[in-house]
Every structure is written in C-alpha cells, then in structure tokens.
Amino acid sequence: MTELAWISSTINTARPQAMGALLRYFRDLDTAEEAFQDACLRALKNWPQNGPPRDPAAWLIFVGRNSGIDAVRKRAKQAPMPEEDQISDLEDAESDMAERLDGAHYRDDILRLLFICCHPDLPPTQQIAVALRIVSGITVKQIARAFLVGESAMEQRITRAKARIADAGVPFETPGAVERSERLAAVAAMVYLIFNEGYSTNSGEAPARAPLCEEAIRLARLLLRLFQTEPEIMGLTALLLLQHARAPARFDENGEIVLLEDQDRSLWSRKMIDEGLALVDKALRHRQPGPYQVQAAIAALHARAEKAEDTDWVEIDLLYGLLEQMQPSPVVTLNRAVAVSKVRGPAEALAMIEPLEQRLSGYFHFFGLKGGLLMQLDRGEEARVAFDRAIALANTAAEAAHIRMHIDRLMRDGAGRGPARTAK
Numbered sequence: 001m002t003e004l005a006w007i008s009s010t011i012n013t014a015r016p017q018a019m020g021a022l023l024r025y026f027r028d029l030d031t032a033e034e035a036f037q038d039a040c041l042r043a044l045k046n047w048p049q050n051g052p053p054r055d056p057a058a059w060l061i062f063v064g065r066n067s068g069i070d071a072v073r074k075r076a077k078q079a080p081m082p083e084e085d086q087i088s089d090l091e092d093a094e095s096d097m098a099e100r101l102d103g104a105h106y107r108d109d110i111l112r113l114l115f116i117c118c119h120p121d122l123p124p125t126q127q128i129a130v131a132l133r134i135v136s137g138i139t140v141k142q143i144a145r146a147f148l149v150g151e152s153a154m155e156q157r158i159t160r161a162k163a164r165i166a167d168a169g170v171p172f173e174t175p176g177a178v179e180r181s182e183r184l185a186a187v188a189a190m191v192y193l194i195f196n197e198g199y200s201t202n203s204g205e206a207p208a209r210a211p212l213c214e215e216a217i218r219l220a221r222l223l224l225r226l227f228q229t230e231p232e233i234m235g236l237t238a239l240l241l242l243q244h245a246r247a248p249a250r251f252d253e254n255g256e257i258v259l260l261e262d263q264d265r266s267l268w269s270r271k272m273i274d275e276g277l278a279l280v281d282k283a284l285r286h287r288q289p290g291p292y293q294v295q296a297a298i299a300a301l302h303a304r305a306e307k308a309e310d311t312d313w314v315e316i317d318l319l320y321g322l323l324e325q326m327q328p329s330p331v332v333t334l335n336r337a338v339a340v341s342k343v344r345g346p347a348e349a350l351a352m353i354e355p356l357e358q359r360l361s362g363y364f365h366f367f368g369l370k371g372g373l374l375m376q377l378d379r380g381e382e383a384r385v386a387f388d389r390a391i392a393l394a395n396t397a398a399e400a401a402h403i404r405m406h407i408d409r410l411m412r413d414g415a416g417r418g419p420a421r422t423a424k
Contacts, residue, residue, distance in 0.1 A: 007047055011040055014057035015137050016222060020109030021061045023116070026068055029134060029162050035068030036060065042067075110226060114219075115183040118190045119165050126161040128194050133158050136215050146197065146212050184227065188236050188292070191219045195240050200395065213244045234283035235293030241276035242299035245269040257402045261308035273303045294323045313342035330356045334366055337373075346376040364393040368403060380410050 022032035039060045053059035117131035132138045144154035198212025220237040249263035280300045283293050305311040320336035341349035350373045360366035371386035394400035
C-alpha cells in the first residue's frame with residue numbers, strides 16, 4: 001500500500017469517531033465537518049514527514065478541535081465567544097483525548113452522529129445522503145452518481161437536510177438506555193437502506209453503486225464493535241455480508257440478471273460467507289430472534305447449499321412465516337410464496353399472492369413472480385399479461401430484459417413449465 005493510500009485508509013477509518021467527537025464539541029455539523037477537513041489536510045502534510053501518530057483518531061480530533069476553535073474565533077470577532085461548555089475544555093493533551101476515546105465518549109459520539117443522520121424529520125433518501133457524506137466521507141460527486149442525480153441537486157439535498165437537522169435542535173447529551181435502544185433501531189434501518197440503495201442496481205450502474213454496499217457493511221461492522229452482544233446487529237451484519245457475497249455472480253457477461261438458483265456459486269465470496277455464517281450462528285445462540293436475524297438465517301440457508309437443488313426450502317418457508325409474524329408485510333409474503341411454490345406447488349403460491357395484487361400494484365417483483373407461477377400452471381395468456389405489467393414497472397433495464405426472456409419463452413414454447421424463480 002502506498003503512503004498516500006495508507007493515510008487515506010487511516011483517515012476513513014478514524015472519521016466516524018473523529019466527526020462524532022467534533023460534533024459534540026461544536027454542536028454544529030458544518031463546523032465539525034470543516035474542522036475535520038482541516039485536520040485531514042494537516043495530516044497529509046504532517047504524517048509523511050513525522051510518521052503516523054500513536055492514535056490517528058485522537059490526533060485528528062485534537063487538531064480539528066483547535067482548528068475549529070480558531071475558526072469560531074475568527075467568525076466571532078464582533079461577538080462574544082460561546083460558553084465554554086459548548087466547545088469543551090481547551091486542554092491540549094493528546095493522551096487525555098485518547099483516554100476519552102477509549103471510554104464511554106467514543107461509543108456515545110459515534111451513536112449520536114449516526115442518529116443525527118437518521119433524524120425522523122428527514123426522508124430516507126436524505127438520511128442516507130447525509131450519512132454517506134458526514135459519517136462516511138463519500139464525496140458529493142460519488143453520492144450523486146450512486147443516486148443517479150446531478151451533483152448540484154445532491155449538494156442541495158444534503159444542504160437542506162443539514163439545515164433541517166440544525167433547525168430541529170437535536171439534543172447532544174449522552175442518550176439514556178431507552179433512547180439508545182430506539183436510536184440503534186433507527187441507525188440499523190439506515191444502514192440497511194444504504195445497502196439496498198447499492199444492491200438494487202443493474203450491471204451498468206453496479207460499479208458506481210457497489211461502494212454503497214461496501215460502506216453499509218463497514219458501518220454495520222462499526223455498530224457491531226459498539227454493540228458486541230446485540231444479536232440484531234449481528235444479524236444485520238451477517239445479512240449484508242451474505243447478500244453482498246453473491247455480487248460477482250448476479251449478472252452475466254451481457255449484463256443480464258442471473259437469478260439465485262442459476263448463479264455460479266464458485267464466484268461467491270467464501271470469505272464473506274464464512275464471516276456471515278459465523279455471525280448468524282452467534283446471533284441465534286442468544287435466543288432473541290429479530291427480523292434481521294431471520295433474514296440472515298434465510299440467506300445463510302442459500303449460502304450453505306452447494307447447489308441450488310440442495311436448498312432447504314421447507315426451512316426457508318418456516319423462517320418467512322416467522323418473519324411475517326414479526327414484520328407483517330406484503331413483500332415478505334411475496335418472498336414466502338417463492339418457498340411455498342417449491343414446497344407445495346405453484347397453485348398454492350399463486351393463491352397466496354393474489355390477495356396482495358391491489359397493495360402491490362406498482363411493484364415489479366409481484367408481477368414477475370405472478371407471471372412465473374402462471375407459466376408453471378400452463379396459463380400462458382394470463383402469464384403474458386402479468387409479464388407485460390412487470391416490464392412497465394421495471395426499475396432497471398436488466399429487470400425488463402429478464403421479463404422479456406420469459407415472454408420470448410412463452411411465444412416459443414406456448415406455456416412454460418419452469419420452476420418459480422428466486423430473487424437475485
């Protein structure tokens with residue numbers, strides 16, 4: 001690794017705790033971010049000459065804090081300084097800073113920073129954008145590419161979100177036990193949304209959006225370090241790892257979707273799968289099941305099957321039934337119907353999803369699955385209608401191309417008799 005690459009990696013790793021601490025000192029996202037950026041510039045000048053500091057995060061906080069205080073003083077020449085307790089003490093002791101990072105402040109600062117990005121007044125897209133910018137340090141240009149919008153539009157979105165956070169007067173005190181639990185759930189949901197933004201893509205967009213999956217995994221691992229005994233965070237991290245492990249096999253050389261049962265499993269990341277399976281097993285030993293753990297357990301059953309035909313669909317059906325009880329949703333029922341079609345046949349699966357049509361009338365995957373089930377039942381004309389609707393609702397060119405393949409098959413063979421297809 002080159003010297004510049006090492007510095008960049010170290011700064012990215014230290015960013016959440018450094019930004020969290022600076023936010024606690026200055027009570028303002030813009031000031032904290034400017035202070036951190038200044039500290040990073042000084043690190044690029046100082047570290048190559050003097051070598052890496054003993055604790056890079058403490059160094060960045062120490063330098064960023066002093067830089068931020070100087071900036072506050074410059075802006076306030078004609079105004080009184082903020083109260084001392086608003087910008088922390090001014091002791092210039094890096095060792096003291098490191099000690100505080102090792103204690104409760106470190107945990108609370110990062111949680112606070114993540115929670116502020118998950119402010120309930122913000123729509124999910126703004127939550128994700130602010131988290132990627134503030135917590136992860138991804139550039140506005142990169143975020144805009146991932147969301148397929150212009151850079152100026154994304155800049156405005158982030159600016160509006162930060163202004164809304166400032167106007168909301170988010171408290172900066174250390175959260176109590178109840179708040180901690182509530183905040184953790186919000187943060188976990190944000191991490192999951194970030195992952196889904198990267199995962200829901202086509203092959204052409206994959207290079208731009210894959211970093212979102214990787215960043216979500218990094219944030220999940222960070223949460224896991226902070227909450228090492230929380231089984232739902234184990235489940236979340238495992239779920240992301242097991243899903244992302246399949247990334248190299250999700251599209252063929254022509255950019256078309258390769259469904260789960262058709263994927264070349266030798267391309268799956270064994271390292272990610274092993275890490276994910278270990279976390280699933282560890283989480284389940286706590287006997288405190290939650291939605292992320294159940295979804296991770298389903299992903300684990302797919303990962304453990306050496307061949308598609310080895311998949312334990314009976315157990316997957318049972319797990320989706322449990323997930324329906326925990327988190328009732330028509331999408332969960334739709335996913336369960338795939339397992340039901342494998343275990344009890346397409347007719348029962350079709351009967352399960354037909355009552356969902358009104359609620360899922362704008363959902364691509366509903367009509368894709370319905371068309372597939374109708375094909376198995378030799379109801380070709382009805383399948384064609386469902387597939388046409390799926391194409392109209394396709395989110396990506398790859399999804400539309402996959403449905404057209406089924407239509408071509410209907411035209412070539414009449415009514416197809418292939419099995420219901422599982423999600424990618």
